[in-house]
Amino acid sequence: MNIALIGYGKMGKAIEEIAIQRGHQVMMRIGTANRHELNPGNLRRADVVIEFTRPDAARQNVLECLDAGIPVVCGTTGWNDGLPAAKMKAVENDTALLWASNFSVGVNIFFEVNKLLASLMNGRQEYEVSMEEIHHTQKKDSPSGTAISLAEQVIDSLDNKKHWIEGPTTNPELLPIHTQRIDPYPGTHSVKYHSAIDDIEIIHTAHNRKGFATGAVLAAEFIAGKKGIFEMKDVLGIR
Ligand SMILES: NC(=O)c1ccc[n+]([C@@H]2O[C@H](COP(=O)([O-])OP(=O)(O)OC[C@H]3O[C@@H](n4cnc5c(N)ncnc54)[C@H](OP(=O)(O)O)[C@@H]3O)[C@@H](O)[C@H]2O)c1
Structure with missing residues (x-):
């Protein structure tokens, strides 16, 4: 080819x-x-x-x-x-x-896990969802395209989330995405559901490109x- x-x-x-x-x-x-x-x-x-x-x-x-x-x-x-x-x-x-x-094959599998977890968490008001992504310092866009894909998947499943926002928020309708730029991270993404009793967190870490x-x-x-x-x-x- x-x-x-x-x-x-x-x-x-x-x-x-x-x-x-x-x-x-x-x-x-x-x-x-x-x-x-x-x-x-x-x-x-x-x-x-x-x-x-x-x-x-x-x-x-x-x-x-x-x-x-x-x-x-x-x-x-x-x-x-x-x-x-x-x-x-x-x-x-x-x-x-x-x-x-x-x-990456791993992230595309991670997308499916994210959708399944979000569908199971819909209606569980005791959990608050947040996301984190870390990339190298030369990255031009923030949050990453992968983080936006993950956030859209969560919002599609959770009735109480309407949009994502970069950084912290107290608005319960917003899904916060915390971004960090640290070399030489190729790409790390996590989605966390936090409650007073426990946390459920899924994470994908790319080791290289x-x-x-x-x-x-x-x-x-x-x-x-x-x-x-x-x-x-x-x-x-x-x-
Ligand atoms: N979807 C994914 O799986 C995935 C994974 C990793 C990265 N990305 C994304 O892929 C993009 C590139 O990442 P990278 O790490 O390779 O960036 P990079 O190292 O900065 O390379 C970007 C390249 O684009 C060239 N370029 C800039 N403007 C151009 C234009 N108008 N026409 C043709 N070439 C142009 C640059 O050329 P010069 O050096 O000559 O300026 C440079 O070679 C970013 O948006 C990044 O977020 C996506």
Whole structure:
């Protein structure tokens, strides 16, 4: 498979290593310096694009690739408001888009555990839920995309929670997400239900970027040649 990498930073380099190990060719590596090479002619030589850049760049990059009719795997977080338009563009151009706030297999299993725990906790007024996430200091968005996904899953299940908020709160309708930036944390997320009697806490700790990179390459293998909007659940066969 011919892969075009957009974003050749920490994640782009980790993805390249896994892609080559899995027998793929990385035929284009785009960063800010050679952004002009991202044009339809070059893009059409790729079977799939993998985009990991920054929140203010992802929307334009993804739309240009979808306009060229190339399937896109995108892991850039912090641009959730642009996702509906990107999904529409993928459908209009008869191609495929898979965005995930977290590509690691472990986190996608953790998402399912989070949903199940939240559904069991609905109506248990004696417990107060809160979340914590820790990442490295270069991370641009806060809270992390993974934390937002986890928070949305909790809010979908708990009738008394309406929104999430970064930092502490006394508003019972808000789910607080406590964020910390400490090097070299690749990503730690926890969801805690606290009562006067006990705590229930689930936690996922990434040890390195390999899990995200492997998941992104698995996602690229999955969507190459497909049309439509996909999630990591589709790649991993989680129902
Ligand atoms: N979904 C997941 O599983 C997952 C996991 C880890 C990280 N992430 C997210 O992935 C993104 C990238 O993370 P990272 O750690 O790789 O960041 P990084 O090391 O800062 O790398 C970002 C790369 O994007 C390039 N870039 C910036 N603007 C660009 C543009 N307009 N067009 C093309 N390339 C551009 C930068 O190029 P220059 O160096 O030339 O400026 C750099 O190579 C972040 O949003 C992060 O939160 C997601």
